[in-house]
Amino acid sequence: MIQGSDGNVYGTTDYGGTNDEGVIYRMTLKGKYKVIYSFCSQDNCTDGAIGEWLTQAADGSFFGQTLSGGNANQGTIFKITPSGKFTSLYSCCAQANCTDGAFPVSPLLQVSDGSFWGTTGEGGANNSGTIFRFVPGNVPQIIYSFCSQAECGDGAFPFSGLVLASDGNFYGVTSEGGNSRTTCPLHDYGCGTVFRITPSGSFTTMYTFCTQSGCPDGQFPQGQIIQAKDGDLYDTTDNGGSENSGTVFKISLKGKFTTLYDLCYTGECSDGDIPYAGRVATPGAAPRRPWDNAIIPFDTNVLGNSRETAMNRARFI
Numbered sequence: 001m002i003q004g005s006d007g008n009v010y011g012t013t014d015y016g017g018t019n020d021e022g023v024i025y026r027m028t029l030k031g032k033y034k035v036i037y038s039f040c041s042q043d044n045c046t047d048g049a050i051g052e053w054l055t056q057a058a059d060g061s062f063f064g065q066t067l068s069g070g071n072a073n074q075g076t077i078f079k080i081t082p083s084g085k086f087t088s089l090y091s092c093c094a095q096a097n098c099t100d101g102a103f104p105v106s107p108l109l110q111v112s113d114g115s116f117w118g119t120t121g122e123g124g125a126n127n128s129g130t131i132f133r134f135v136p137g138n139v140p141q142i143i144y145s146f147c148s149q150a151e152c153g154d155g156a157f158p159f160s161g162l163v164l165a166s167d168g169n170f171y172g173v174t175s176e177g178g179n180s181r182t183t184c185p186l187h188d189y190g191c192g193t194v195f196r197i198t199p200s201g202s203f204t205t206m207y208t209f210c211t212q213s214g215c216p217d218g219q220f221p222q223g224q225i226i227q228a229k230d231g232d233l234y235d236t237t238d239n240g241g242s243e244n245s246g247t248v249f250k251i252s253l254k255g256k257f258t259t260l261y262d263l264c265y266t267g268e269c270s271d272g273d274i275p276y277a278g279r280v281a282t283p284g285a286a287p288r289r290p291w292d293n294a295i296i297p298f299d300t301n302v303l304g305n306s307r308e309t310a311m312n313r314a315r316f317i
Contacts, residue, residue, distance in 0.1 A: 002056060017038035024062075036080065037080055040069060045070070047078070055116075072093035072098075104118060106158070109163070118131075119172065120158075125142075127147075144197055147177060160221075163233070171195065172194075178210075218259065219239045223275060231252070245262070
């Protein structure tokens with residue numbers, strides 16, 4: 001959910017609506033609710049199905065992605081105005097072997113040149129996800145394909161989006177991959193990474209999860225990473241930690257990693273368990289940034305919650 005410039009809140013649902021493939025809705029702060037679009041309204045769901053995060057762009061319209069639907073049933077990028085005028089902008093997997101990406105589930109991030117940056121959970125040169133730059137009216141530019149290094153040491157399957165940090169670089173997480181195949185107990189790909197990528201495409205793996213037996217630092221990060229007022233990056237892992245129920249962590253822009261909290265620490269999990277969703281902001285939490293025209297899909301801090309998201313479902317469609 002996002003609050004638009006008109007004061008209303010906008011969001012998507014995974015299912016329901018006229019065609020039971022999800023909707024885009026608008027709601028006033030007093031609770032007056034209206035569906036402004038039902039997905040799969042076009043033949044063969046070429047307009048997409050199962051809508052994901054919305055981002056309000058500089059022109060006032062909302063941009064987003066769908067997990068499935070489109071010409072190849074591998075997801076779409078779309079635009080919708082606050083009044084409900086819907087435009088499908090791109091169908092994923094338009095290129096052979098889905099080298100342009102598939103199953104996008106992340107929020108789009110608009111930067112000062114008007115382009116949008118995002119990730120796809122699968123597809124790309126190695127079918128392990130991509131980072132892309134998108135200008136409406138054009139084919140997405142693939143900036144990086146994951147699993148480009150031996151044994152996917154650079155990460156695989158990024159099921160959350162990017163944050164543009166105060167140093168001008170993009171940061172994100174992958175749910176799998178990294179150099180932890182021998183210690184990661186649940187998957188041959190590895191237990192996930194934190195990465196940095198520059199606007200020109202220079203890629204760096206900053207941290208690999210579960211390099212120690214038992215994964216005390218966590219495993220499988222899928223939440224939306226954010227930058228807080230102190231300049232550090234914050235996120236969660238879905239598993240691992242002292243109780244194997246997930247963690248909250250932070251990492252500096254120089255790569256110093258700290259586990260802040262182990263979920264289910266109370267023994268009865270009254271403090272939560274398996275934090276899938278990302279963090280949200282409290283007023284004033286975002287640091288002063290040098291790119292005044294950057295459009296962030298939501299504010300940034302260290303509050304979060306626990307729920308299942310479409311990011312996790314993407315692997316099983």
